């Protein structure tokens with residue numbers, strides 16, 4: 001019997017992880033701890049909110065006393081930690097909030113778990129603290145092949161018409177940390193704290209660093225949902241710089257599957273990179289999104305290309321992220337399962353079919369809406 005806290009479970013990736021665990025492990029108790037910031041949305045979990053093995057707790061991970069109390073009350077055996085401030089553009093405007101939640105919040109959880117587990121007779125036996133991080137901590141990579149070359153990992157990715165790489169370097173688990181944005185700096189600091197708790201106190205920790213996720217329930221400040229919504233409403237698409245930056249995209253359910261596997265079978269003290277072997281230049285990806293939305297809305301081909309608007313680049317904009325996740329493949333047998341073309345099709349369809357979800361968030365009524373929804377509980 002496991003009792004697992006999942007932090008940030010009302011956010012994008014967290015909601016997929018909560019859903020997977022609640023449905024797949026009826027004998028586990030799943031406790032979703034989320035502060036419900038602007039990015040947390042209980043509507044992401046409506047399908048499982050009444051499940052017997054699920055509990056939602058509205059709390060701030062920085063509230064050390066609340067975290068300690070919950071550890072005891074629920075006899076927690078595992079923590080999967082996703083709660084964070086996650087948007088680079090917001091971190092440029094407000095770095096303090098990022099340091100508070102990502103660094104101090106992670107430390108508060110680590111210390112609460114340590115004090116609780118160390119006081120038990122069995123101590124760390126059967127316990128696990130799993131910290132979800134990002135590839136952005138490694139800094140960025142050069143684009144040495146602007147037109148793209150066949151990815152050396154093409155055979156490992158789900159087969160696709162694309163499978164290009166834009167350089168010959170990739171992030172490995174051993175790549176030195178070199179964060180550039182306040183977001184990635186705060187995530188890097190939190191990763192260091194997690195490893196320090198393993199090395200100093202023997203806490204059974206695991207860290208994973210994943211590339212850009214896409215899929216349903218992503219807050220529409222991030223590229224893919226923002227652009228799908230803008231195309232639907234014929235709002236200009238703000239492409240930073242020349243749109244030449246490269247990201248490695250992974251379907252969110254494949255990430256959730258990796259988290260499940262690593263939580264149960266990963267080696268304590270280890271780090272695993274998780275990536276899609278799926279690099280895209282922003283501008284090429286944006287054209288795929290436009291073509292898909294136009295097709296699904298019945299617009300003529302190329303109808304929304306005129307919405308592309310090149311704007312001032314993001315400060316410190318990382319050029320290229322590309323993950324080498326062969327360690328995870330070799331040691332635990334994980335691979336991305338979904339072909340990118342299918343993932344994008346599914347994603348666009350989901351946002352077009354769930355316009356109410358999107359409109360609630362973008363209408364400005366969102367804060368009021370979720371306060372009311374929460375108060376009903």
Ligand code: NAD
Nearest residue numbers: 008010011012013035036037039040060061083084212213
């Ligand atoms: P998100 O912004 O969609 O969700 C974050 C969640 O954390 C929200 O529900 C929010 O309410 C909650 N939260 C924020 N501050 C909190 C606090 N102080 N106490 C309790 N809850 C709080 O983020 P996401 O995109 O789902 O990312 C989840 C995690 O995965 C983050 O740690 C992020 O760094 C990491 N990650 C994200 C990506 C990506 O592409 N989105 C890629 C790799 C890693």
Ligand code: TYD
Nearest residue numbers: 088212221222223224238239240245247282
């Ligand atoms: P984003 O979804 O914010 O993720 P991250 O910065 O963590 O990679 O952005 C993905 C890429 O898209 C990134 O290179 C920045 C770019 N971008 C735009 O060009 N315009 C936008 O409006 C946004 C939000 C992002």
